[in-house]
Amino acid sequence: MNLEYYIAKRIHFQPEKKNVSRPAVRIAIIGIAIGLAVMLVSVAVILGFKTEISNKTIGFGGHIQITNLDANNTFEMQAIQMSDTLMRQIAAIDGVKHIQRFATKPGIIKTDTDFQGVIIKGVGGDFDWHFFASNLIEGRLPEYDPDSLRNEIIISKTIADLLQLHLGDRIHTYFIQEQVRARRFEIIGIYSTNFADYDKMFLLTDIRHIQRLNNWDENTFGGLEALINNFDDIDRVGEEVYRLTANKFRDDGGAYHTLTIKQLNPQIFSWLDLLDMNVLVILLLMLIVAGFNMISGLLILILERINMIGILKSLGASNWFLRRIFLYHSIFMSLRGMFWGNLIGLSLCAVQHFTHIIPLDPSSYYVSTVPIEFHWPYFIALNLGTFLASVLMMIGPSYLITKISPAKIIRYE
Numbered sequence: 001m002n003l004e005y006y007i008a009k010r011i012h013f014q015p016e017k018k019n020v021s022r023p024a025v026r027i028a029i030i031g032i033a034i035g036l037a038v039m040l041v042s043v044a045v046i047l048g049f050k051t052e053i054s055n056k057t058i059g060f061g062g063h064i065q066i067t068n069l070d071a072n073n074t075f076e077m078q079a080i081q082m083s084d085t086l087m088r089q090i091a092a093i094d095g096v097k098h099i100q101r102f103a104t105k106p107g108i109i110k111t112d113t114d115f116q117g118v119i120i121k122g123v124g125g126d127f128d129w130h131f132f133a134s135n136l137i138e139g140r141l142p143e144y145d146p147d148s149l150r151n152e153i154i155i156s157k158t159i160a161d162l163l164q165l166h167l168g169d170r171i172h173t174y175f176i177q178e179q180v181r182a183r184r185f186e187i188i189g190i191y192s193t194n195f196a197d198y199d200k201m202f203l204l205t206d207i208r209h210i211q212r213l214n215n216w217d218e219n220t221f222g223g224l225e226a227l228i229n230n231f232d233d234i235d236r237v238g239e240e241v242y243r244l245t246a247n248k249f250r251d252d253g254g255a256y257h258t259l260t261i262k263q264l265n266p267q268i269f270s271w272l273d274l275l276d277m278n279v280l281v282i283l284l285l286m287l288i289v290a291g292f293n294m295i296s297g298l299l300i301l302i303l304e305r306i307n308m309i310g311i312l313k314s315l316g317a318s319n320w321f322l323r324r325i326f327l328y329h330s331i332f333m334s335l336r337g338m339f340w341g342n343l344i345g346l347s348l349c350a351v352q353h354f355t356h357i358i359p360l361d362p363s364s365y366y367v368s369t370v371p372i373e374f375h376w377p378y379f380i381a382l383n384l385g386t387f388l389a390s391v392l393m394m395i396g397p398s399y400l401i402t403k404i405s406p407a408k409i410i411r412y413e
Contacts (some may be wrong), residue, residue, distance in 0.1 A: 004321060004325045004328060005328050007325050008324075008326070008327075008328030008329045009328070009332070011301075011305070011325070024296060024300040024301070025300075025301065025333060027293055027296070027297065028293040028294045028296065028333050028337070029333055029337040029340070030293075030340075031290045031293030031337070032290045032293070032333070032334060032336075032337025032386070032390060033337045033338070033339075033341040034286075034341070034344075035286035035290035035341065035386070036290070036342065036382070036386050037340075037341045037342075037344040037348070038282065038286050038345070039282065039283050039286050039345070039382055039386070040341070040349065040379060041345050041349060042279055042283070043279060043378055043379070044349045044373055044375070045371065045372060046275050046276070046278070047373040047375050047378070048370070048371030048373040049272070049275060049365075049367070049371055050272050050275065051371070051373050052366070052371045053195075053268065053367070054272065056131075056193050056195040056366065057195075057261055057268055057269075058131075058227075058231075058261055059131030059132070059193065060195075060198045060202060061261055061264060061265075062100070062225030062226060062227055062261065063225075063226055063231070063237070063238075063261055064225070064226040064228070064234070064237065064238050064241050064259070064260050065224070065225055065258070065260075065261075065264065066080075066082075066223055066224040066226070066258050067080065067222065067223035067256070067259075068080045068222075068223075068254060068257060069254060069255040069256060069257040074106070075104040075105065075106050075119045076105060076106060077222030077223060078222075079214065079216050079221070079222070080220070080222070080223065080224075080256065081219055081220050081221075082224060082256075086244075086248060087099060090224070090226060090241060090244060090245075091226075093237060093240050093241060093244070094237075095228045095229055095233045095236070095237045096227070096237060096241075097227045097229045098128050098226070098227040099224055099225065099226050099227070100123065100124070100126045100128060100225050100227075101123075101207065101221040101224055102122060102124075102207065102221065102223055102224075102225055103121075103122045103207055103210040103211070103216075103221050103222030103223070104119050104120065104122070104210070104222060105119070105122070105210050105213060105214070106118070106119055106120075106175075106176075107119075107120050107173045107175045108173065108174045108175075108176070109159070109163060109171050109173050110171075110172050110173075111163050111164070111171070113164075114162070114163055116159060116162055116163055118159065118201055118203050119201045120153075120203050120204075120205060120209070120210065121202055121203065121204050122204075122205055122206060122207030122208070122209055122210035122222075123205075123206070123207055124206070124207045124208075125144040125146065132154065132191050132204065135191045135192060136154070136189055136190070136191050137157060137192050138167050138189065138190040139154070139167045139187070139188050139189035139190055140189050141154065141188075142188060142189070142204065142205065142206065144206065149206060149209070150206065151183065151184060151186055151205075152185065152186055152205065152206070153185035153186065153188065153203050153204065153205040154187070154188060154191055154204050154205075155171075155187055155189075155190060155191075156190070156191055156192060156198075156199040156200065156202065156203075157190055158192070158196065158199040158200045159199070159203070162200075165187060167187055167188070167190060168186070168187060169187050170185065170187075171184070171185055171187065172184055173185060173203075175213055177213075181213055183209060194362035194367055194368050195362075195366050196363050207221060210222065226241060234261070234262065235260065235262075238258065238263075245258050246258070283382075287385075287386065287389050290386070290389075290390065291389060291390065294330065294333065294334070294390050294393055294394060295394070295396075295397050298330055298394055298398070299397050299400065301329065302326060302397070302400055323398040326394070326398050327394055327395070327398060330390065330391060330394040331391060333390075334386075334387055334391060335387075338383060338387060342383065346379075349372050352370055353374070356368075356369035356370075357369075
């Protein structure tokens with residue numbers, strides 16, 4: 001029988017009614033519970049922000065883009081051609097899920113009362129519509145018909161509100177080049193991602209409109225987007241795509257230029273990286289607060305049980321035996337606090353995840369509600385870290401027991 005465990009269990013679960021340590025123990029448990037709950041919510045919110053904003057950025061530009069090396073920083077793309085062999089090699093890279101051709105071209109939408117500069121993104125039958133399908137609020141997605149070219153387009157709710165456009169309206173779009181050219185599109189869908197920087201610019205239509213405007217043939221396009229399975233592999237996959245395309249030349253003698261979405265949007269991903277530092281600060285502060293509460297509770301408990309310590313020492317109990325009693329007691333406090341912390345933290349996360357009760361301003365945060373992501377490996381690691389930190393903090397205060405003299409304690413009242 002584990003005698004230290006038995007004594008610690010009696011002290012913790014069957015305390016005397018007039019114990020001075022009971023409020024201190026409760027405060028320590030509450031401190032751990034609140035600290036763990038705050039840490040769980042913080043991690044879930046930060047992960048939610050990073051996932052939501054990363055997915056929206058990727059939805060508009062893919063994980064990796066291959067374009068013309070001579071391209072400038074505008075959306076007026078330079079033409080490229082790519083052999084089927086090279087595209088198959090890119091698609092075969094470990095981690096690449098899908099590749100798709102695209103082209104962009106700046107234009108101006110003109111209505112009877114207003115006008116707005118936009119970017120037309122042309123896509124083909126190989127385009128993955130999953131992102132826009134999940135953010136479509138009205139209408140339908142364009143249908144790609146290899147035998148006929150349709151004047152269908154989807155626009156964002158932001159542009160629709162600015163120009164007072166509605167589903168089914170026909171819009172005139174003008175393209176400034178050597179000669180001003182115009183196209184008339186029918187709005188068949190309206191999407192909203194709450195990502196203002198992109199919603200106010202992008203319209204999507206058939207890539208063949210861009211090809212005709214630029215006098216390109218059907219095998220010429222503006223760039224290639226590669227989608228990958230795991231965002232954590234983006235640097236590795238991007239490097240492999242770069243090595244594959246860097247030494248390849250097009251039929252016209254030009255070269256390819258490969259960039260990841262992180263390189264295309266450094267300001268966004270740098271901001272997301274800064275959020276990690278905020279989380280680390282919160283975790284550290286919560287652990288310190290919970291640790292001090294635990295230390296205070298244990299010290300009060302030791303002082304309250306000083307007579308018991310003296311009696312057990314006089315009966316031959318070792319310092320390590322007595323220290324284990326109070327370390328077991330600390331473990332009980334930690335586990336109780338962690339139980340309530342998980343219950344509170346995960347409940348708050350679940351309520352926000354399913355009800356979206358806390359709103360945000362999309363123009364500032366790119367999302368309309370506080371995003372939550374349940375990443376269980378992180379939650380488990382957070383629990384293990386909290387438990388280990390709490391127990392390790394108790395080792396120092398438990399040394400107080402070694403300074404107690406049995407002869408003096410037995411006379412102490």
